[in-house]
Amino acid sequence: MKHLFLSPHFDDAVLSCGGTIQQLVAQGESVEVRTIMAGLPHKLPDSPFVHELHARWQAGESPVRTRIREDELAVGHLGAACTRLSFWLDCIYRVTRSGTILYPDGKAIFAEIHPEDVAAQLLPTVVLSALEIPEVIYAPLGAGHHIDHQIVRNWAINLKHDTPWVALKFYEEYPYTEDPQAVNRAMSFFNENDLSLGLRPETVTLDEAAVQAKIEAIGFYTSQISSFWPDLQLMDSVVRQSLLRTGEGTYAERYWELGYS
Numbered sequence: 001m002k003h004l005f006l007s008p009h010f011d012d013a014v015l016s017c018g019g020t021i022q023q024l025v026a027q028g029e030s031v032e033v034r035t036i037m038a039g040l041p042h043k044l045p046d047s048p049f050v051h052e053l054h055a056r057w058q059a060g061e062s063p064v065r066t067r068i069r070e071d072e073l074a075v076g077h078l079g080a081a082c083t084r085l086s087f088w089l090d091c092i093y094r095v096t097r098s099g100t101i102l103y104p105d106g107k108a109i110f111a112e113i114h115p116e117d118v119a120a121q122l123l124p125t126v127v128l129s130a131l132e133i134p135e136v137i138y139a140p141l142g143a144g145h146h147i148d149h150q151i152v153r154n155w156a157i158n159l160k161h162d163t164p165w166v167a168l169k170f171y172e173e174y175p176y177t178e179d180p181q182a183v184n185r186a187m188s189f190f191n192e193n194d195l196s197l198g199l200r201p202e203t204v205t206l207d208e209a210a211v212q213a214k215i216e217a218i219g220f221y222t223s224q225i226s227s228f229w230p231d232l233q234l235m236d237s238v239v240r241q242s243l244l245r246t247g248e249g250t251y252a253e254r255y256w257e258l259g260y261s
Contacts (some may be wrong), residue, residue, distance in 0.1 A: 002030040002134035005080075005171075006156060008148040009090060010035050010071035011221045016171045017138060018078060018214030019206035019243070020253050025079035026209070032134070033075045036123070036155075037148045038084035040064050041093040049105045050092055057223035064090075066223055074220040078213055088119050091147045103147060110145050117147075124155045127162055136167040141256060142186040144176030150189075157195070160258060169202065169255040174242060175228050199256045206243060206251040215239055 003024055007013035013021070013033045024031050041064065044050055059066035068084070075082035091109055094102045094117060102114045113120045139156030140149040153170070160168040176182045190196040215236050219225070229235040243251040
């Protein structure tokens with residue numbers, strides 16, 4: 001069985017689903033992690049926000065290439081295939097046709113999709129080729145309300161309409177789920193679009209090998225660690241605590257499968 005994880009950025013699938021990915025691979029399943037907003041910008045927008053992020057990441061002269069290498073190491077550590085779409089840029093790099101920065105600051109990337117965002121307009125129209133259609137698609141739920149997560153979520157819903165026999169499971173994005181209200185807020189989208197009745201929760205219990213593999217994989221995202229944790233030791237502890245909360249005392253990751261009632 002083929003499992004396709006749609007990751008808006010170079011770390012989302014591993015942060016949110018790393019244990020599940022490791023266990024699926026260990027069971028002999030075919031697993032692919034596809035990063036969507038994975039393009040290399042030809043010219044960086046003159047954005048103080050971009051400069052701030054690049055300085056924090058300490059990712060050298062080519063931060064996107066650095067993140068690609070990190071992602072290949074992390075996903076490879078879990079045993080999954082690592083692919084990416086090279087023509088969509090992260091929202092922090094996207095501009096309008098006239099050159100206006102679409103998402104100029106931290107507040108904007110967690111707000112509503114800009115009406116001139118071409119990625120938001122075109123990505124949901126993309127269809128999978130017959131050879132790449134999996135049995136299961138995993139996509140972001142929208143916890144945290146990040147622009148790119150919203151767009152990939154919308155695309156996944158369209159893919160479900162195109163291929164209704166394919167199972168679609170939304171993952172709860174970590175570390176946005178550290179906010180106890182993040183999942184409930186994400187559910188408002190499904191309520192407003194009459195999709196909530198079709199959502200069924202599924203908790204995937206993780207063994208110690210899967211938990212350890214996930215933590216080790218997260219550690220490969222060197223440029224991103226400082227955005228969430230002061231060091232790897234605390235990351236290990238906090239990730240374990242989150243998994244235990246999800247499983248109510250047992251390590252687990254949770255998904256929401258979209259069917260049609």
